[in-house]
Amino acid sequence: MTSSLEGKVALVTGAARGIGAATVAWLHARGVAVVAADLRPDVADLPFPGLATVVGDVSREDTAIRSVETAVERFGGLDILVANAGRSVNKPITQTTAADWDELLAVNARGVFLHAREAFRVMSEHGGGSIVTVGSFACTVGLPDASAYSASKGALAQLTKVLALEGGPHGIRANVVAPGVVETDLLDTFRPDSREYLRSFGSAHPLGRVAQPAEIAEVIGFLASPAAAFVTGAVVAADGGYTAA
Numbered sequence: 001m002t003s004s005l006e007g008k009v010a011l012v013t014g015a016a017r018g019i020g021a022a023t024v025a026w027l028h029a030r031g032v033a034v035v036a037a038d039l040r041p042d043v044a045d046l047p048f049p050g051l052a053t054v055v056g057d058v059s060r061e062d063t064a065i066r067s068v069e070t071a072v073e074r075f076g077g078l079d080i081l082v083a084n085a086g087r088s089v090n091k092p093i094t095q096t097t098a099a100d101w102d103e104l105l106a107v108n109a110r111g112v113f114l115h116a117r118e119a120f121r122v123m124s125e126h127g128g129g130s131i132v133t134v135g136s137f138a139c140t141v142g143l144p145d146a147s148a149y150s151a152s153k154g155a156l157a158q159l160t161k162v163l164a165l166e167g168g169p170h171g172i173r174a175n176v177v178a179p180g181v182v183e184t185d186l187l188d189t190f191r192p193d194s195r196e197y198l199r200s201f202g203s204a205h206p207l208g209r210v211a212q213p214a215e216i217a218e219v220i221g222f223l224a225s226p227a228a229a230f231v232t233g234a235v236v237a238a239d240g241g242y243t244a245a
Contacts, residue, residue, distance in 0.1 A: 009076065009080070016040040019217060082132050083116065083131065105148065108153060128167075132176075132220050133176050141243055180239030181205070209240065
């Protein structure tokens with residue numbers, strides 16, 4: 001079986017920076033036509049010829065509809081969804097507000113649901129596809145001072161398993177990539193001492209360091225490709241061994 005992705009069409013959310021931008025680069029280099037979606041207007045500055053871009057809030061239904069429609073109208077279909085957009089809040093539960101909770105569940109869980117639902121409608125009519133959601137080691141372990149984040153990523157993992165079960169008869173696979181700490185600008189929203197935190201947290205991973213976005217993009221790319229044709233419903237740890245203990 002070929003693992004080529006040449007000629008496929010992908011939608012990547014949270015595409016402007018970090019893991020999303022690295023995934024766009026990975027897919028584009030392999031001949032995939034990509035729709036890059038992000039809340040940030042600078043998603044249009046990604047340096048890839050032929051790229052289509054959508055600016056919008058992933059938690060909004062109209063953004064999901066518009067993003068999938070862009071893939072169909074611009075490239076003729078949709079084979080791959082990489083639901084990467086996410087946010088984080090680092091606060092003790094007693095300081096976490098209802099607004100914090102609502103925002104994280106909206107982006108990290110509702111946003112994936114909306115984009116997966118719209119992708120399902122296209123993929124099921126065109127022979128299937130692959131959905132890769134970007135979770136976290138918080139899918140399977142609790143993180144102190146991250147109640148809303150951990151809950152949202154746990155919800156994402158369970159949602160993805162349901163996508164795998166419902167998608168199987170339609171040729172749609174769905175898997176979660178669960179990274180450990182990754183050196184992206186999301187850390188700057190996580191806590192004010194993020195760079196010091198990053199360095200200290202590297203030692204908590206058995207490999208002794210944190211990940212780079214391109215390393216996570218490689219795992220996403222594998223799951224999106226025909227090389228992973230018999231992989232669905234999996235939570236794939238890409239956490240440097242953090243959850244191995």
